[in-house]
Amino acid sequence: MDSYQFYPTPPSLARKLCALFETTPTRLLEPSAGAGDLVRAARERFPNLGKNDIDLYEIDPSRHGHLADCGHLVGLDFLESLDLSIYSHVLMNPPFRQGVQHVLHAWTKLFSGEIAAVLNASGVREPATRDEERLAKLIAEHGRVEYASEAFLSPDTLRKTDVEVALVHLRKQKSAEFWSGSILDALGVDDLAEDQTQFAEREPPSPQGMVLSQGQIPAMVRAYRAAWEATKESIIAQHRAARYTSFFEDQVSRILNQDVRSFMKKEIGPLHRDLQSAYAKIRNSAWMAVLNTSDFRKYLTRKAQSEVLADFEQVSRMEFSEPNIYGFLQGFALRQDEINAQMVCDLFDQIVYANSENCLFYRWKSNAKHQIGMALQRKRFILSGFSLEGWRSTIGYDAQQKLQEIDRITALVTGQREIQDTLAGLFSTHLSELRYGKRLGNRYFDVRWYPGIGTVHFFPKDQKLIDRINAIVGKHRRWMPEHFAAEADDKAIDKAYKAAELVSKAILEKVDPWTLPQILSSRHSESDKREAVQKLQSAFDEAVAYGGEENFWTQIARIEARPRPATKPAKASTPEERQRALALALA
The missing domain is CATH 3.40.50.150 (Vaccinia Virus protein VP39)
Known part of the structure; x- marks a missing residue:
């Protein structure tokens, strides 16, 4: 039907x-x-x-x-x-x-x-x-x-x-009287009298704002309609005034025998075009108010904000009505898990992009194909962009944004709406101590600042926080099995990271410093990214051939699932045997 x-x-x-x-x-x-x-x-x-x-x-x-x-x-x-x-x-x-x-x-x-x-x-x-x-x-x-x-x-x-x-x-x-025609004929000359209009010395008191007791969305729609009606009336009034003014321009032009319109007339475009332009501005502002009212910016990273706003450009063309607003918010809620995971990935990329030493590498086999993945170092990572110019008494805006995004992701990963003792607040209240080398911190990180070279060293206090970040990124990007449990045995996790550190050090010695930026940055073409991944794969193969462990996440799962071997493995002679032997020894 x-x-x-x-x-x-x-x-x-x-x-x-x-x-x-x-x-x-x-x-x-x-x-x-x-x-x-x-x-x-x-x-x-x-x-x-x-x-x-x-x-x-x-x-x-x-x-x-x-x-x-x-x-x-x-x-x-x-x-x-x-x-x-x-x-x-x-x-x-x-x-x-x-x-x-x-x-x-x-x-x-x-x-x-x-x-x-x-x-x-x-x-x-x-x-x-x-x-x-x-x-x-x-x-x-x-x-x-x-x-x-x-x-x-x-x-x-x-x-x-x-x-x-x-x-x-x-x-x-509209009728002819509305737009133009002879005003004198329409009113009658004999009916005209002296203008007795009086103007108040004071402006009328401004409204005290709209009551939001019935809910923000209905109130915003009411405000939007009121704003549009007032704007529409204003534009129509301008066009009517221009039409009526043209009557006087014509009369003066006849008396002076010259065109005076350039001196008296304000240029006004076609009515529908002026209405459309004003309507688009008010509608866009109303939709932006939905984002601001819902605290979108407060809890999204800069990259997530830009992606939401890119989609929002299409949304903002919709009529500003209650059903459309509720539909938009519902759609956003359905995508919340995806957006949260992407925000964690954004911070991950920022840290890895800043310094290749912040990164570990691993690989696991899926569908007869080796998947290469990355993880953050658990003990320390370094971010740049924190230089302090001589005349400044605070760090710059971009540096503050970096700290705020670490705070946002920390809150997200630990299941909080926001954390109380933020890194951004730490740099605001203890800038002088940090500037002269004192190591300070909040509940989740210690930091040490080197303003001369503009870097900050971050030391995670809870290594499980980093493990959760790595697991979220690995699963979102299909770098690791979906069933992998982030909360594994601490000793197994430690052993896996030590194995990854060895192979990662060997890999970084074999790739140029542009390989990771090419993989992570959206500014590079797909062909550049494929070439960089191939370089990383080749370096991985070479490092594993000399005995490195290629798959520390699978290794953790193996530790959890299998009992320890009763005997030590025999000494391996080929690269493949050495690889298997090292995996068993670490297990």
Whole structure:
């Protein structure tokens, strides 16, 4: 059963409907986009109409992915839209059951412009309901209608039906008195009197703010609507003033016998374009307020913020309504685990990118393929970018951000919303002591600062914190088995790290310093990354050939699962035997 009554508009009918428009669209709305057939016909007829000039509603979410190239999706149910004043044209083939309601809604919410719609002919030819009678009156006063009996039986129709359709065109315009005309004739010269307007010496008191007792989201939507209505009225008033001012300009030009418009007239663009520009700014600001109100920035790393904002650019084109806001927040909540894991990876990359000595290497075999992975050193890692210029009394903004991100990830990994004794706070309150070499710390890290070379050495107090970070990164990037338990036996973990330190030292001696940055940084091409991974694999193979342990995570699992061997292994003679012998000895 088709609950959405989806009947794709045949291309021939779509072209005929677009031909009803009497002016060129500057901003087009398609309230029931379906498969995008009407939009394609409109862009064919009006080549200057680009994707950014078209907004879409589509109630069926399964069709949203196919509409990406047609325009910007701004909502689901067109009948819930509140204001259409930014549009110059509305083009629609609505569900027949609600066709008349769609056209009346468009007419009511449109400020001025044209509407072209495909409707069931029976309700237009013989109106039986109050809505149909209202539409018939609008057509008689503001438009025209054409009928087509076999529009959905043409060869280019995907879903055929023998229903007769009506092609309705309406044009909504403001009266001549509203825009221009002779003010003196409209009012009558004899009726004019001296202007008695008085202006108050003081401005009226400003509002005290909106009450949020009914919830932040409804209050924000109310504030948004109020802001838009005030802005819209202001823009319309400017355009009306410009039209009326032109009357006086014409009169002065005739008296002086010269054009004075350049001295008196303020340049004002097309009304719909000015409305659209202002609407986009207010809507974007409203969506940004959703992020700020929800404390997104406080708990996201800088890279996570930028990725959310990249997706948010598309979200911010949606109509600012309660259903859309709740939908956005629900989608964000569903992605929270993925975003959290990515934030841990961001910090991991920052630490490894800063200094290759911060990193350990390991490898495990999956599907007959060796997967190479990385882990942070448990005892110490080093970050740069903490130099202190002579005139400064605090560390720089970027340095503060690095510390704050370590604090954020520490809170995330330890299951807290935020930690109390932060590293950022430590540098704020004890800068002088740290500057002169004193080793200080919080609950999770000791730090030692070398401002001359601009590095800070971080010494984890709880090595399980680093183990959790390594496990999150390893699983997220498929560097290790998903079933691996981060909380393993301490002695086994220690032994595994010692083995990894030996092989990692050998690997770092065999690769150039650009290998890790090429793998981790998004600025490098995929071919550069593949080449760097191959270098790392070759160095790993060479290090393992001389007896290094290649898989310390699997080694931990082996320690947990298998009993210790009763006898020592025999001395190995080949590289493969030496590798197996070393693994058994460490076990």
